[in-house]
Amino acid sequence: MSRIAFIFPGQGAQYVGMGKDFYEQVSCSKEVFDLAGEVTGLDIKKLCFEPNEEINITEYTQIAMVAAETAMLRALEEQGIVPEVNAGLSLGEYTALIASGALDEKDAFKLVRKRGIYMQEAVPSGGAMTAVIGLDGETIARVCEKTEGQVSVANYNCPGQTVITGEESAVAAAAEMLKASGARRCVPLTVSGPFHSPMLKSAGEKLWEAMKEIEIQDIRIPYVANVTAEYVSKKEDVKLLLKEQVASSVKWQQSVEKMISDGIDTFIEIGPGRTLNGFLRKIDKNARGFNIEKAEDIKKVAEELKC
Structure with missing residues (x-):
């Protein structure tokens, strides 16, 4: 019996067209994209599916990524696949929180939209x-x-x-x-600023204020935090960890090693690209890695896990 973790990539994996086939083929995924647009007032479908320059600008990239990842997550959940733990690299931690039940979709989309804006505004020259x-x-x-x-x-x-x-x-x-x-x-690296540096501390402070309007739900499935590389099961800890994450090191290798040491042997990367699977192979070549990026991947992964 596989012991499964869902893992979610961060900013940098985005591309035009991500999630389009989910929108067209899976009703619950379509609902996610529609909700993200409704909550943020942005044309999320245009941002994700049509050629544009905004998709690579931080304040738009972040909401586009989390919307696409959540749409893919919901499609996978319909297959009855349930993880023991969730984790996400940087921005991907927000989708992990959705998967764990700590953030509902509306609040997550509102928060991620603000996070992208705050980080874009906080980027210093040089x-x-x-x-x-x-x-x-x-x-x-x-x-x-x-x-x-x-x-x-x-x-x-x-x-x-x-x-x-x-x-x-x-x-x-x-x-x-x-x-x-x-x-x-x-x-x-070709990036717009020194992300996960103390130089972006002001973005974390603004995010902290924004989170006063957000209610963290009970965590149904534990997740591993970037800042500590430890399991989080108490909802009271989530906001401070998200605040600190903006300006702190992302301990991704340590997070994966923690999950493996606790018996997780199968990792399903949900989102555009295969970056996290590449890291996984270097962390532990014996761990199994799958990727959900296209709608057709859902059936393949479901069948593989039933073997």
């Missing part, structure tokens, strides 16, 4: 992010601490891939030190 390849996360964190200026770890993705974030000059200086410390490559 921010940067760089992927560090071929060096362990602990060494990278120590180098960042020694580097003059604002630079820290944004994402612990998987063994051999960690992302640093902060002031452009500090990130560049840290990258040179990391290459001297044994990193194979340091690859600057």
Whole structure:
């Protein structure tokens, strides 16, 4: 019997056309897209399905991603597949909260729309992010601490891939030190700001205020938080974790390792792309990974899990 986790990708995996076949073929998925548009006042279908530049702008990307992921999630749930735990990378944590029952769809869409706006507004000039390849996360964190200026770890993705974030000059200086410390490559990322850096603390503060209007529901299925890489089962903890997440490191590798250590052996990535499955293979090659990205994937995964 498989022990299943649902996992949800974050910003950067988006593309034009994501979720369109779900909208056209699955009634519950169509309802999700329609609700997201109604709640936010945006044309979510146009944003997700038709060629446009907004899909790659943070304030629009975030709501588009969560709407598409939730539409795919609902289609999978109709097959009777239930996870033991949920987790999402960065933005994907909001869809994990929907899957866990902590956020209802309306509140989640309202909150994610505001999060995207706040993060876009908070982006300082001169921010940067760089992927560090071929060096362990602990060494990278120590180098960042020694580097003059604002630079820290944004994402612990998987063994051999960690992302640093902060002031452009500090990130560049840290990258040179990391290459001297044994990193194979340091690859600057094309992003609009230093995400998951203390430089975006103001966005977290605004989000905290916005969450006063949001009610967190009882958590039916535990989820693993980015900030702590630990299970969350108390609804009282959710808001503070979401506030801290904006400016804190995403402990994705540690989150997956935690789930595996507790017996999870099957991970279903729900959302555009296969980024998380790529990380999973590097974290534990024995773990099974599936992907729900197209409507046709639903039947394939359901049949595979019944074997």
